Amino acid sequence: MNKPILDHIGIAVDDLDSAIELYREKLGFDVEAIEDIPGFGVKVAFLPMGEGSIELVQPVTGDSAMARFLEKRGPGFHHLCFRVEDIRAELVRLEAAGVQLVDREPREGAHGTLVAFLHPKSTGGVLIELCEKT
Numbered sequence: 001m002n003k004p005i006l007d008h009i010g011i012a013v014d015d016l017d018s019a020i021e022l023y024r025e026k027l028g029f030d031v032e033a034i035e036d037i038p039g040f041g042v043k044v045a046f047l048p049m050g051e052g053s054i055e056l057v058q059p060v061t062g063d064s065a066m067a068r069f070l071e072k073r074g075p076g077f078h079h080l081c082f083r084v085e086d087i088r089a090e091l092v093r094l095e096a097a098g099v100q101l102v103d104r105e106p107r108e109g110a111h112g113t114l115v116a117f118l119h120p121k122s123t124g125g126v127l128i129e130l131c132e133k134t
């Protein structure tokens with residue numbers, strides 16, 4: 001297994017435009033990309049930070065996991081994303097190691113990446129996303 005690399009930190013937001021304004025105007029971030037991710041029912045903005053980025057995530061459909069998260073917990077920290085070389089191999093390895101997976105098969109994430117989530121029940125309450133650049 002390679003050393004983990006932090007790809008991004010995911011933040012749940014109610015309103016992407018006002019979150020972007022906060023990060024851009026007050027916190028000094030650039031906005032690299034704004035993208036719809038239909039498979040997850042969300043739109044996201046990526047704000048570069050060092051080697052990685054902040055991902056602001058707003059639900060666009062009421063039945064998305066992100067909409068349910070916001071209803072229950074409100075806006076704020078949502079997930080950490082680690083970049084891996086071979087996401088399918090990592091999922092097999094982690095499942096064999098007893099980690100509960102949300103996604104056994106990777107799904108299409110932002111800018112053509114493959115992504116999969118690990119269940120926070122088996123990762124100390126932290127939602128962890130894996131991504132593979134394709």
Ligand code: CO
Pocket residue numbers: 008010055079081129
């Ligand atoms: Co993410």
